Amino acid sequence: AVPVIIDCDPGHDDALALLLAVGDPRLRLLGVTTVAGNQTLDKTTRNALRILALAGAADVPVAAGCDRPLVGDLVVAADIHGASGLDGPDLDVPVAEAGRVHGVELMRRLIAGSAEPVTLIATGPLTNVALLLRGHPEVVPRLRRIVFMGGSTERGNTTPYGEFNIVTDPEAADIVLRSGVPATMIGLNVTHLALATDQIIAEFRGLDTRLGAVCADLMTFFAGTYRRVFGFAHPPVHDPIAVAAVIDPSILRTVAAPVAVELTGTHTRGATVVDLHSRTAAAPNADVAVGIDVDAFWRLLMAAVRRAGGG
Ligand code: BDR
Ligand code: CA
Numbered sequence: 001a002v003p004v005i006i007d008c009d010p011g012h013d014d015a016l017a018l019l020l021a022v023g024d025p026r027l028r029l030l031g032v033t034t035v036a037g038n039q040t041l042d043k044t045t046r047n048a049l050r051i052l053a054l055a056g057a058a059d060v061p062v063a064a065g066c067d068r069p070l071v072g073d074l075v076v077a078a079d080i081h082g083a084s085g086l087d088g089p090d091l092d093v094p095v096a097e098a099g100r101v102h103g104v105e106l107m108r109r110l111i112a113g114s115a116e117p118v119t120l121i122a123t124g125p126l127t128n129v130a131l132l133l134r135g136h137p138e139v140v141p142r143l144r145r146i147v148f149m150g151g152s153t154e155r156g157n158t159t160p161y162g163e164f165n166i167v168t169d170p171e172a173a174d175i176v177l178r179s180g181v182p183a184t185m186i187g188l189n190v191t192h193l194a195l196a197t198d199q200i201i202a203e204f205r206g207l208d209t210r211l212g213a214v215c216a217d218l219m220t221f222f223a224g225t226y227r228r229v230f231g232f233a234h235p236p237v238h239d240p241i242a243v244a245a246v247i248d249p250s251i252l253r254t255v256a257a258p259v260a261v262e263l264t265g266t267h268t269r270g271a272t273v274v275d276l277h278s279r280t281a282a283a284p285n286a287d288v289a290v291g292i293d294v295d296a297f298w299r300l301l302m303a304a305v306r307r308a309g310g311g
Helices: 012-023 041-054 103-113 127-135 137-142 164-168 170-177 198-206 210-230 240-247 294-308
Strands: 002-008 027-034 062-064 118-122 143-149 183-186 252-257 259-261 272-274 286-292
Touching: 002 012, 002 103, 002 240, 012 027, 012 041, 012 210, 012 240, 012 294, 027 041, 027 103, 027 240, 041 062, 041 210, 062 103, 103 118, 103 127, 103 137, 118 127, 118 240, 127 137, 127 170, 137 143, 143 240, 164 170, 170 259, 183 240, 198 210, 198 294, 210 294, 240 252, 240 286, 240 294
Parallel strands: 002 027, 002 118, 027 062, 118 143, 143 183, 183 286
Antiparallel strands: 252 286, 259 272
């Protein structure tokens, strides 16, 4: 199985990303680190612990990382994910404590201790990942790649051209994309193709497990906020696509392209500038997802939630 670490800010779709990693036998989840993003760090950490406990994966080490972006103040997404960061379902479950070690240090230890190169999957702002690469460059050769949900080849969701994870910490994203570590970018241009339709929500409920019901309730809440905030008929489920990309890369179509992060910009700080048609002299620094097999993705996710839920 492929050894992975998930760095996340749960978050409704981060929760699905964790469940996909726990439930698919092709991955070995070495650890989970949390970052401030969708909600404050204490909340995203607690949410990660709750989801792992519900999935019978309380033994996976969890550590809290950075509580704010590298530069500037944290702006959470309570309008999308609610006051808890995971509003909707009943998540009442006894949880383990997070480890006392800092999330960046947990990542370092897990990567240093792994016999095989580790794939880092990031589904929140890239603050922890940037600090890892800057603070511990010795781990770089031991990373297979970084797969992150963030950015877009098109428009944004937090500002007209900025996607939430990148807008929250543009400097961190810039560090990661300039690091030389192979990167795969899963942006809104593909995540907006995988929608939790009423049929998908019914399928989750039809699993007839507590975890299936939690997923159905998470997506029902998410559907409500996406309808209210964006006027979408169904919500996109961004983050698990980054996990699916590691399990079965054939689900995605990618192109190697230069990706720059707008760090200034009068209206566009945090935008990902993707040169899909070689209009600049820049060398490609990421495999950018441009297409997705939506049915295959949902089959993967449904099977993993079934398995993690003991169904
Ligand atoms: C990203 O932002 C967060 O709200 C989601 O969890 C996802 O990682 C989508 O822009
Ligand atoms: Ca996220």
